[in-house]
Amino acid sequence: MNKRVRHIFVIPRDKIGFNKITAYFKIFKELFNERYDLLAQFSNDWRGAFLARLLKVDVAVSRKAPRRGSFWHNSFNYLAPELDHVRPMAEQDVDLLRTANIYTKSIAPAYELHISIPQKNKVNAWLKKHDIHAKNKLVVIHASSRWKFKEIPVTSWCRIIDDLKSYKIDVVISGSLDDLKTNELIFNLCESKPFLTKDFSLIDTAVLYERADLILTIDSMSTHLASAVKTPVISIFGPTNEKNWGPWKGKYKVIGLSAKDNEMFTCRPCGQDGCEGTKVSQCLVQLDPKLVTNQALLMLKV
Structure with missing residues (x-):
């Protein structure tokens, strides 16, 4: 959904043995044939360093990586600063282009998507079918x-949905298969039944988000999809640092328990996969659903 993106090459993680070698060979062949001018390596994965050397691009840029040695760092022409825990990732990603003197503005641009009229018509027909006006x-x-350690309990969502429905608000639950x-x-647990998408593609979901008045989401890609279509979003964060991964631009609210809300959660954001490796985050389990509902009503001006 970005008109500037021409190709996407996917690393063959799902393959093994000779099939994986063949898939890598095919990708490298296509990359060589494209003759790219710039390589921007966002992670500290070794493949980026090898590609920077093999493709012989004019400009190769990555970040400083404490765990990598001289071979890795010398594979690139430019090295942006290490990642920090304060600035949004949108800004830190653009640091690569700033370091290579390609992007000079002090603030990174907003996310942007391009959705076609036929795609919008498909979702509008679905909304009409379900009498959502x-x-x-x-x-x-x-x-x-x-x-799963990023989720709030399903019972919390039920309380939020039932409360919103009591204000005559249409609620749709979206997601992948x-x-x-x-x-x-x-x-099934909701007393007031929401609408449910079952076969929506990512593009369909983007259209639905654009049509919505508000997105309620956990810490996930949906946070950034909402930002991209310029729809107000409330994002619920637990272990993850919202300073890095919160919504980018637009109208938003981040909800996450902290020490000022509950003295138990001075540990947040901990960056762990649940409390003590349990895959369950108590800062999300104990989040009062009413807090989410009240913020939603406030943003909707209901």
Whole structure:
């Protein structure tokens, strides 16, 4: 959904043995044939260093990486500062271009997506089919994550949804096919049933987000998708540092328990996969759903 992106090459992590070697060979061949001018390495993965040397691009830039030695650092023409725990990742990613003198502005640009009219028409037809019209406020919820320690309990979502529905607000739960099991569980537990997307693509979801008045989400890609379509978003954060990974520009609110909310959670953000390796984050389990509802009503001006 970005008109400037021409190709996406995917690392073949799902393959093994000879099939993996073949897949890598195919990718490298395509990269060589493209004759790129710039290589920007965002992580400290070794593949970026090898590609910088093999492709012989005019400009290769990455970040300083304490765990990498001279071979890795010398593979690049420019090295941006190490990652910090204070600035948004959108800014720190653009540091690579600033270091290479390609981008000179002091503030990184907003996220941007381009959605076609046919794509919008498809989702508008779905909304019409379910009798969702502009007369009511529309809230879209993204509740599920592949990292379960980022989720709030399904019972919390049920309370939030039932409260919102009591204000005549239309609520849609969205997500991928992998999220459907969690989404259906929430749907079944709600007294006031929300709408449920079951076969939406990422593009369909982007259209739905653009049409919504508010996105309620956990710490996930959906936070940034909402920012990209310029829809107000409330993001619920637990172990992850919202200073790095919170919404970027636009109207937003980050909710996350801290020491001022509950003296138990001076540890947040801890960056861990749940409390003491349990895959469950108590700072999210103990988050009062009413706090989320009240912030949603405030942003919706209901």
